[in-house]
Amino acid sequence: MAFSPVHSDTSSSSGDEPAPPAPTFLLQTVNVGSYIPVLLDMDESNYGQWRCSFDSILGKFGLESHVHAPPPLDERDAELRMIDHCVVNWLHNTIATNVFNIIYKPQASAFMVRSDIEGVFRDNELQRAVYFEVEFRSLQQGDISMTQYTSRLKQLADSLRDVGQPVFESS
Incomplete structure (x- = not known):
């Protein structure tokens, strides 16, 4: 059985366009802790290390767009929502309770969660x-x-x- 990436438009061979995101079934099986060696913690001053690791895994799976801007509503199909939930889960699983308690919002998108985390560490x-x-x-x-x-x-x-x-x- 063959699985195709979420966005199958790979007609450009110039290399200028980003790679399509990994298939949803693959994202759901990723143990994010094995890719991100630090737990983001208010007391550890490790935001830079965490962000570097998290940006790397987003790039590895072609998911940067989920945290840089909210996708337009007309593109929020079921598969994109599942991918967004995977990224939100990754974010939640790589932060300490003291950070989670500050940023938690029910039904928040990956973009919102990442923005809130950045705000906590970039404000003041x-x-x-x-x-x-x-x-x-x-x-x-x-x-x-x-x-x-x-x-x-x-x-x-x-x-x-x-x-x-x-x-x-x-x-």
């Missing part, structure tokens, strides 16, 4: 930058190991980069 960037900068500049090794200390410095530097305040090597 200036305030968050000040907080991260103070912690970065005042962090002391104390009783923690060198590995833990440098890992925390790296997390804080990544958090600062994520809010538009990168730390330069000289710092």
Whole structure:
């Protein structure tokens, strides 16, 4: 039995058009946790890592359009709704409870869920930058190991980069 992709219009061979999304039956069997090594958590400052991993899996399966813009209502057929539900499920399964409790809305589309997640981590960037900068500049090794200390410095530097305040090597 042969299965065809959701959008079978692959007449362009120029390579300029994105690949069609993976078939719905395949998406429903994906263990998203095996592709996304981090659980998005308010306390872990790992939005950049999570987003990189999540964008990668969306690209792998040709599903970027589900989170970048809501599909027009006339295109919301049953198969597209199933794909959207798969992406919403992936989003929900890759975030910690503290993030889920903030963004949860019944019947939200993948676009809405992803937008809400981004809003949580991108809002108040200036305030968050000040907080991260103070912690970065005042962090002391104390009783923690060198590995833990440098890992925390790296997390804080990544958090600062994520809010538009990168730390330069000289710092």
